[in-house]
Amino acid sequence: MFSPPGAVMPMPMCVGAVTSLFGAWSSGYAESATAPASATGITANQALYVPFVVTKPTTWTQGWWYNGSVGANQGNVAVGIYDESGNRLATTGAVAAAGNSVIQQATFAASVLLNPGVYYMAYEPSASGVNATTGYSASLPRGKFAGCYTQAVGSHPLPATATFATWASFVMPLFGIARTSFAI
Amino acid sequence: MSFFPPSAPMRSFPVITTAHPLSCGIAMRPGGAAAASTAWATANQARYVPFLIPDPFLVRKLLAYNGATTGGNTDMGVYDENGAEVVGIAAAAQSGTSAWQEFDVTDTWLVPGLYYVGLLNTTTTGTYYAYANKELGRMAGVFSQAVGAATLPSPTATFAALDAYGVPVVGMSSRVLI
Numbered sequence: 001m002f003s004p005p006g007a008v009m010p011m012p013m014c015v016g017a018v019t020s021l022f023g024a025w026s027s028g029y030a031e032s033a034t035a036p037a038s039a040t041g042i043t044a045n046q047a048l049y050v051p052f053v054v055t056k057p058t059t060w061t062q063g064w065w066y067n068g069s070v071g072a073n074q075g076n077v078a079v080g081i082y083d084e085s086g087n088r089l090a091t092t093g094a095v096a097a098a099g100n101s102v103i104q105q106a107t108f109a110a111s112v113l114l115n116p117g118v119y120y121m122a123y124e125p126s127a128s129g130v131n132a133t134t135g136y137s138a139s140l141p142r143g144k145f146a147g148c149y150t151q152a153v154g155s156h157p158l159p160a161t162a163t164f165a166t167w168a169s170f171v172m173p174l175f176g177i178a179r180t181s182f183a184i
Numbered sequence: 185m186s187f188f189p190p191s192a193p194m195r196s197f198p199v200i201t202t203a204h205p206l207s208c209g210i211a212m213r214p215g216g217a218a219a220a221s222t223a224w225a226t227a228n229q230a231r232y233v234p235f236l237i238p239d240p241f242l243v244r245k246l247l248a249y250n251g252a253t254t255g256g257n258t259d260m261g262v263y264d265e266n267g268a269e270v271v272g273i274a275a276a277a278q279s280g281t282s283a284w285q286e287f288d289v290t291d292t293w294l295v296p297g298l299y300y301v302g303l304l305n306t307t308t309t310g311t312y313y314a315y316a317n318k319e320l321g322r323m324a325g326v327f328s329q330a331v332g333a334a335t336l337p338s339p340t341a342t343f344a345a346l347d348a349y350g351v352p353v354v355g356m357s358s359r360v361l362i
Contacts, residue, residue: 009238010297013265013325019211020324021236026210035217036320066319103322134319176323183345184322 009055014064014184016176017050017121018135024051024146025172038068038101038131041171044075045156048169049082049120049149058179061111063092064103065123065175066134071097071104073129078157079175081112082120086162089114090177094126094157101134105183120149120164123175126156135173143167196241199362201249201355202315206236208351211324212315221251221282222314224305225349230329230336232263232300232343233354241294245362246273246287247355248303251311254278258305259336260287262356265298267341275335278310284355286362300327301354302341306334313353321351 011022018025018036063079080091092106125132136142143150149164178184196206203209203219212219246260254277261272273287303312315321327343 008296010236012234012236012298014323016211016323019320021205021210035317064323066323101319103319174323178325180325180343182343184325184327 011054011056011058013180014176014178015052016174018172018174020176022053023176025148036134036136036174039133039135039137039171040130041137042125042128042133042173043169044126044128045124045153046169047122047124047151047153047158047162049122049162049164051118051147052121053118054114054116057113057115059111059113060090060108060177060179061181062105062107062178064105064178064184065173066103067097067099067101068131068133069100070129070131071100073127073132074125075127076156078124079106080122080158081177082122082162084118086164088158088160088162091158103184121177122158123173124153124156124158133171133173135171137170138172140167143169143172196237196239198359199355199357200235201247202233202351202353207233208321208324208326211320212351217316219313219315219353221311222316222350224308224310224312226347227306227308228304228331228333229347230302230304230331231349231352232302232327232341233351234325235299235301235356237294237296237299239296242358243271243289243292243294243356244360245357246289246301247357248285249313249353250278250280250283250285251313252281253309253311254281255310256305256307257334258285261302261336263300263302263341267343269339270294270299272336272338278305301356302336303352303354304331304336314349315351318346318348318350321346326351
């Protein structure tokens with residue numbers, strides 16, 4: 001039987017939890033009728049885990065997030081990557097949030113080569129002030145139907161091993177990862 | 185025996201534009217504002233919009249969605265993810281308002297990968313339809329470059345963080361009739 005080789009979907013430079021074809025919450029985003037805005041309601045020391053898909057081997061070098069109108073109200077931010085078993089593969093470590101209503105980037109302590117598969121990108125703030133992040137104030141089902149998890153870490157930054165728990169955030173920040181060596 | 189392909193790959197569409205999921209569509213809409221006619225803002229500035237090409241794609245035309253006012257010359261080209269030029273148009277006067285302007289290129293096959301369609305205008309008065317939210321554009325991996333010349337760089341683009349203009353609406357076509 002003839003079997004043509006399957007085409008491999010190429011990977012973009014940036015994958016966002018919300019804003020990319022490869023990020024799981026894009027379904028919730030597409031469902032949303034409103035623009036992302038500065039949001040109140042993130043929880044200090046709560047990690048958010050959003051599935052994303054890697055279709056070909058790619059090396060990831062940076063994490064990014066979209067500060068709200070008072071970005072510093074997040075305190076420190078960490079962005080990382082986990083495998084499906086909850087093992088941390090990359091992390092920015094704790095980075096002081098700086099700048100309002102702009103994207104902030106931070107390099108991973110070590111870049112990571114990901115083979116095709118499902119992974120989780122993670123975001124954790126150390127504080128929970130007003131308008132700390134830009135994203136969506138969303139009902140719980142949106143995070144659940146996208147396959148997202150949360151974890152009440154209770155400390156900062158992201159844990160070496162995640163303990164995935166049912167989604168429990170009313171805010172989905174705009175954050176993600178990049179494979180560029182330069183600023184996005 | 186019935187035929188089952190080993191996997192169902194995502195296929196390229198005959199016309200792909202900025203608004204498509206294989207480009208910036210998911211990032212720019214519906215959460216952000218709709219595209220609107222926007223002055224180019226910086227003469228001889230390039231903006232590079234990403235396109236994911238999942239299977240071989242024959243580029244026959246490049247497209248720019250002109251805004252309400254035309255001005256200067258338009259240059260367009262396709263670059264690979266490392267900034268290497270793949271194919272380009274012959275720069276030409278911007279022509280036609282609130283309409284797609286089509287540019288022929290040498291028919292060129294793109295192998296699957298990440299590419300960028302570059303757009304440059306020589307003035308600050310020419311307008312194109314664009315998504316204004318710069319930060320959403322950055323999330324989508326859109327870049328810009330202060331070229332400082334009337335044509336796009338050849339053979340290599342130098343990608344830099346997106347400037348304040350936003351994300352122009354451009355496209356590529358594998359068809360001649362659009």
